[in-house]
Amino acid sequence: MKANKYLLLLLAFLPLLFFRDFTPDNELKYLSIADEAIRYGNFFTFTNHGIAYADKPPLYLWIVILGKLLFGTHSMLFLGLFSIIPALVVLYVMDKWIATEADQNSRLSAQLMLITSGYFIGAGIVLRMDMLMCMFIVLALYTFYQMYTGKDTKWSSYLFPFYTFMALFTKGPFGLLIPILSVIAFLIVKGELKTFGRYWGVKAWCILLAGSAIWFTGVFMEGGYTYLHNLLFNQTVNRAVDSFHHKKPFYFYFEAIWYSLAPWSLLYIGVLFAGIKARLIKTDLEKFFLTIITLTFVGLSLVSSKVEVYMLPAFPFFAYLAVLLLKKVNQSKFVSALIAIPLVIIGAAFPAIIILSRIKPIALLNTPLIYVLTAFLLVIAVLALYYLYKQRNLNKSIYTLAAGLLITIFAGSFFIPSYNEYIGYGEMCKTGEEIARQKGIDSFYFYNSGRMENIDAYLKRDLKELKETDLNKKQCGKAILFVRIKDVNRTPSLKKMVEGKQKIVKGDCFIIIL
Structure with a gap:
């Protein structure tokens, strides 16, 4: 029955992964970066059109590269499995975690609520590394709790630091900080901080440091000091203190949490506050879940760079703590x-x-x-x-x-x-290539907006960038220009340049024959 449940959930999302196009913002960029890495033989360091891309660790890009090498093209279905399957693993681990604390009906409610929570389901169907990191964080914290309660196995002391390293290796510092700081905070709450070495002893630190040493050595050998410095400082310290990307105010997550967990946010947060007010959080499991939520929420609020999906590792604990508290909150009208x-x-x-x-x-x-x-x-x-x-x-x-x-x-x-x-640029590129073949055109241009530089992942060729400073003097010759309709309408010099040219509309874009 359990296997059937997860299979049904997987089948619910497979058509979406099979039919949809890659989105321009991040998905298409990852494909272009992977193609560049294959072309130049890079393994630890990456570039996006020649510009160093040290934003993320290599694990997810390795997956993208593997898919391209296996299938000869980028497969949405293959890559999507590395988002939706980790989401199902999170459901399985969380269900197993509270098995002795909640009945089967309550656990099923928790699973269904979590998988249909806005940004959790979103992270499960987009091609990003966030759900993969969330899975490793949940596995790390679950393994710690098994060790804490004496239910660990002989492998737990190895798995805990391994899962923590894999979370780091998937997304970066958050993957390391959330498991370590959650453990420290929980032990402080329990008055047992002196036992920290039992969980993060010599063995654990050696595993974590060995994995990091291999990674950083590979980065240094391929990209030198500059790339390593970018990875270790610019993408960590600088983004945390004064971000150059996704900079948001302290209260950002206090607003974002309501729509990020929709349609269940009222239930999660309402029951949580009711439980805190009535002092219903008494078991170690409930205290640990609340510690993880609080630390993640407050910790991320202190960091300059903020995006809704960064809160993803806390979402499973919102859902499951709410379910644990539901049986204690004796306010049926309020909950309803x-x-x-x-x-x-x-x-x-x-x-x-x-x-x-x-x-x-x-x-x-x-x-x-x-x-x-x-x-x-x-x-x-x-x-x-x-x-x-x-x-x-x-x-x-x-x-x-x-x-x-x-x-x-x-x-x-x-x-x-x-x-x-309207979702991506695949249809636009396909039509553009057909026109190019019919008219014997070899040159492709894109206007410098909307992440169009990454459509080389579709066209499998380099494109030339048409910059705004070149619009009054650019002689493109016989070529095809890809440009968003709104960029033409709001740029007078671009509008004048393409006036009278043949235009084909694809979604929100023009394919213009120059």
Whole structure:
């Protein structure tokens, strides 16, 4: 039964991974970086169009490179498995972790809530290293807790530092700091800090330092001191103190947490605060989960660089601590309201779309699919409310909403190809190559915006950049220009340059024949 549950969850997301295009922001960049690494034979150091890319450790880029070498092309399905499978591993480990503390129905509720929480599900279907890091952090913390409670095996003392190193090797400093600082904070809470050496002794530090030494030696041999300094200081200390990227105010996560965990954020946070107020957090497991949440939340708030997905390692503990506390919070009306509010909002999407489509025509709203899916969610919301208030069955209401969201994702995935030209640049490049073959064109240009420099991953050739300073004097000859429509409209010199040229619209972009 357990295997069937995880298989069904995997199948719910596979069509989305099979049909969708790569997004320009990060996914396409990783493909371009991997192609460059293969071309130049780099293993530890990477470049993006000749510019050093020390932002991330090599593990995830190795996976991208492996996929290209195995299949001869970049496979969305293959790479997507390294996001969704780690997400399922997190569900499995967390379920196993609280098995003695919660009944089967409550544990299933926790799993379904977590897998349908906004940024958790998002990290499970995008091609990033965040879910992989989250998996290693959860494994590290679970292994520590097994050691703490005396349920460890002979391998636990090796696995704990290994998982911690792998978290570091996947995403960087957060992967190292969250497991180590969570353990320190928990031991302080328990008044047992003097036992820290039992978990982080000579053996653990040797494993961590040996892995880091191999990595940094490889970096130094390939990229020299400059790249190593960039990796160790510019991408860690500088981003933490005064970030050059994703700089946000201290309170950023206090706002982001509400939509990052939707539609369950009210339930998670409401039950958590109710539990703290009533002093219901009493077991070691509950204290450890709360410590992880607090340390991660506060620690990340102190760091200058902030993105919603950085909070991902705390999300499993939000969901599972809420479930542990639900049986203790004796406020049925309060808890019901925390679920009913998002149900009403979800149910209201269908009439809202009907009203919006009549007020202002929007291309996306003119497709029958949107009406079918939102009407389905309205039925799901009504059914979940019925279970919540008429049958007084909280778990059944949670099952209904979560299943409805998963079915919506599964069904909607089959229509993704119709929207791919708005998601990524694959359709644009395919059309551009067809035009080039028909007209005997060999030169491709892109305008310097929207991450278009990375479409070389599609075209398998170098492109030339058309810069704004060149617009009044650039003679491109016979060529194809890829440019976003909004860049043409807001740049007078670009608009003048392409005036009268043949333009093909693909999503939000022009393919212009020069």
